Amino acid sequence: MGVSECEDLFPSGFSDQPWLMQLHGGSETQEFMDPYNRCIVERNIPQFTGKLCLGFYKNWLLLADKLTKETFFLHRTLDPKLKVCLPSLRSVSFNYLGGCVISSSPASKKCVVSFVGRRRDFILYCRPKLNVRWTKVSLSIHDSENPDDQHRFTGQVVRFKGKIYILHGSLVAFRVVVINEDSLLNGDCSWTIIQMPNRIDGWYHLVVSGNDMFSVLVATSNLRRGLPATCTVHRLETSDQTWEHVESIGGCVFFLGGIQNSALTATQAGTQRDCIYVVNQNYGFLHGEGVYKICMQDQTVSLCLSLKKPIPTEWICKLCWLMPTRVNRSSKGKCKTLSFTHSIGSYKSDGTHVHKKEEKHNIDISRPWADLPVELVQLLFSRLNLVDCLRLSSICKAWNSVSSHIQDAMAYPWLMYSTNDSCSWRFFDPIHGKEYFIDTTWLGFGKNLTFHYSKDGWVLASKENKYLFLINPLTREFISLPAPDFDINRSTAMSLSSSPANSDCIVFVVFFNDLQVLEISTWSHGEDEWNKLSFNNEFGYCMPCNPVFTSGELYCYKFNGELSVYNPTKKTLQTFEIKAPIEMVVGGDRIIQCHFMESRGDMITVFRERAKDRLRIFKLDRPQLAWREVFGVEDVTIFLNHKTSLAVPCPEKRCRDLIYFSGFADEHLKSNASYTVETNEYYPEDCYHIREPMNCIWVEPRI
Structure with missing residues (x-):
């Protein structure tokens, strides 16, 4: 067989880039998967029919007949003269x-x-x-x-x-x-x-x-x-x-x-x-x-x-x-660069993404900023984001006196993540499309940290599976926790009851010691070691999302979809007669993606089975002990992440009915992926375009 005839059997560009091949052994067709152009191509190559691929060496494929177990090398040109037989594998499964x-x-x-x-x-x-x-x-x-x-x-x-x-x-x-x-x-x-x-x-x-x-x-x-x-x-x-x-x-x-x-x-x-x-x-x-x-x-x-x-x-x-x-x-052209516009944008109610055009303004700077009445400056704080408020108070001495109003600034969640190429943490503000960097050299070991949970601006993090601590990345406050007597990397979930700045803050770590035992370790201010309680593992083998602390109790989803609650005062764990609104296990083994959060006293859960499926949102009806599906979230904006999900009052009109993911919609990490509830539309439309930092978490910036 000539080289050109051989290439006609394989997908176009087969010799120019890596491909993933699957030989079924019992099928006449073979699958060739292109990771660059994101496609699967089926071919019918007679030499591969009924064969399994057991290995390769450069241009040689090691094949075996699935039925007879005859084994041989075949050159990628498929030339029958370039075939090397091996002993049969009949004696091996x-x-x-x-x-x-x-x-x-x-x-x-x-x-x-x-x-x-x-x-x-x-x-x-x-x-x-x-x-x-x-x-x-x-x-x-x-x-x-x-x-x-x-x-x-x-x-x-x-x-x-x-x-x-x-x-x-x-x-x-x-x-x-x-x-x-x-x-x-x-x-x-x-x-x-x-x-x-x-x-x-x-x-x-x-x-x-x-x-x-x-x-x-x-x-x-x-x-x-x-x-x-x-x-x-x-x-x-x-x-x-x-x-x-x-x-x-x-x-x-x-x-x-x-x-x-x-x-x-x-x-x-x-x-x-x-x-x-x-x-x-x-x-x-x-x-x-x-x-x-x-x-x-x-x-x-x-x-x-x-x-x-x-x-x-x-x-x-x-x-x-x-x-x-x-x-x-x-x-290199096969590895396509995504063509998303990187300007800051807003969302119309119909789900379309609108880009703002830059406008030039002539500003009169003949009068000093200090002449602006302090009362007016105070009003600005409630309309600016946190970083702009910090800049505003530093413009002149007269405005330093209003720095106490910084807490009035609009501080909505930022996506916090780390990379390998710098000693800094990165923060992305999805509302305003801005990125910030915070130096970590003051911490001494800011690189290669793992983020586990966030609450009121604080982050629960670990280092090398040995150290667990609480940190406020903006204020540089740091609280070291006792050495864990559990495996941090194998813990199922973590949570905080409140801001670690409060004396009543409790840190929760849920860990499955084995299939029969569930362990809950807690730490409170002033304690030198972790308090551990063990329960019979009727709770479920693992949890689909992090637990949520509200009204003095820790709420957790069980693997089978039931809702359980741990009371740290009574040290009890009990299951409510509240089932998840949809089955969390599909087909016996596929697990639904689930997010759990609290907003102004309401328990909210968000479900999605697959990447492009419609998001389903439910609120807990406490008096009726039942979940009620809602088809709009106009009063809140939701930020989803597998470690910490947040639902906060809607910052702007353009953010109504909007759900942000912790992944980016472009190769350059300039805009967040999102979902519009009213229209059930994703941005970007293709999930292939989403890049998510592996170590990321939503944080509410607090100073």
């Missing part, structure tokens, strides 16, 4: 077969193909040109610290400098088993253990890039329904086999998930540098199946490919990243 590593070109006699087990501790290897059968080596790996450990290979493996690195653990890998390839071939298989840098719920990926190997932890959160919540990258120091945390991947691009991980330079990939494309690993269990793009520089995540057909639950239906065979200098 595909469900227990993990990833593979290939030492060199299949055309070479030195080529070694090694498979690792999945949920089993074994290695299969053969030399395609020399062996007529696979050699199976069973390993007995125990953790000296946990001798009863029942963990197995996760199925992820890479080859790096003549050694095989295999992730080992349960669903979350805790260590890497390192095997010298020569010792494996000589029949004297020995190994060493490298502990992973963090133990956080999420997915570890190993990837080789040039002369370095990296571990990438894409952590998830119960509150984000399985979507990427954080991304932490470490580089392996080969001299002492330790991990070093890095904030950059050297200008490269990683493609993770599926059967093998790959790394390219940004030029080879034809896209933005320091980015990670990762396949969501839920396999249909939770929301969020798709490919996500994580930008290391600004720590944002965006959906770049939604899998319309959910990833099959069978492990054998494997996804495979295919790398480009040539560098197309014009391929």
Whole structure:
């Protein structure tokens, strides 16, 4: 088959950029997924019919017949002459077969193909040109610290400098088993253990890039329904086999998930540098199946490919990243830049976005500002935002006396987030379309913090899973909390009863110790340690959103949609006979996205099943103990986030019936994504355009 004929079978541009391929094994069609143009293309390639892809080496694909289990290498030109047969895999179940590593070109006699087990501790290897059968080596790996450990290979493996690195653990890998390839071939298989840098719920990926190997932890959160919540990258120091945390991947691009991980330079990939494309690993269990793009520089995540057909639950239906065979200098055009206008805009009642034109005014500056009556200056405070009020009081001495009226300024929620490229926190004011930066050097450890909850201008944050503290980023007030006796990263939810400036403030941390026990830890002013209470886990395995404190009690959604309340005075936890207004679990395993908040004594909940579905809003009717759906929120503006959602009095007419998300509507992070309740319209219309900082939270600026 000629090269041109081969290219006609594949999608256009197949050789110029990375593609994600899925071979079903039982279907005549194959799916090719383009993460740049966000499309899925189906093709009928006879050579792939009934086949599974088990691995690849440069231009060679390792395929297996799903029925006969015959295994062979096939060149990407599909030339039948370029086919290398391997021994059959009849004695092995595909469900227990993990990833593979290939030492060199299949055309070479030195080529070694090694498979690792999945949920089993074994290695299969053969030399395609020399062996007529696979050699199976069973390993007995125990953790000296946990001798009863029942963990197995996760199925992820890479080859790096003549050694095989295999992730080992349960669903979350805790260590890497390192095997010298020569010792494996000589029949004297020995190994060493490298502990992973963090133990956080999420997915570890190993990837080789040039002369370095990296571990990438894409952590998830119960509150984000399985979507990427954080991304932490470490580089392996080969001299002492330790991990070093890095904030950059050297200008490269990683493609993770599926059967093998790959790394390219940004030029080879034809896209933005320091980015990670990762396949969501839920396999249909939770929301969020798709490919996500994580930008290391600004720590944002965006959906770049939604899998319309959910990833099959069978492990054998494997996804495979295919790398480009040539560098197309014009391929950067495939990574389209979004064309949103960055001017400050307002919303009409019909949901359309209107941009204001800049107007030039001639200002008479012949009279000094100090001549303006102080009484008039005081009236301005209630009409200006917080930052403009601070600037106003500093214009002249005569106006310093009115600085006490700053609390009258319009202070509506700002989106607070952090990035890797600076020692500052960023704040975005969605009402006025302005961004502010606050230096964190005064704190001493302002970088790499994790935000958990906010209340009245204060933020509950943590550092390195060891320290938990309260901070007011505007006033620079800081309250250190006792060392936690629980795992911060595994806590399900956190909340505050009131501003930490109040003596009666209580910090709540909800944690599931196991499937049977729910723990609630609390801290109050003056206490030197956390107070912990344990309850039988009839509460539900996890919560769909952060709890809300109101009227002296902490209200929480259970996993099954019931509403429970914890009374910190009586130390009791009870369930109300109030069901969620809609089923929170759909089809037995898909979880509805839920947000929970309080506004002027009203309990408000917002539901959404999928990205483009209509938002449904409910208020709690306390006397009737029932949720009532509302179809407008003209008196409040809602700000949604998986950690803290807020409903505040409507700041301006243009913000009526408006709901802001904690994601941005453009590549340059200049305007928030939003939803108009009256018209059920999203801005932007396409959810692919939304970029959300992974570590962000809504904060009400208070001074």
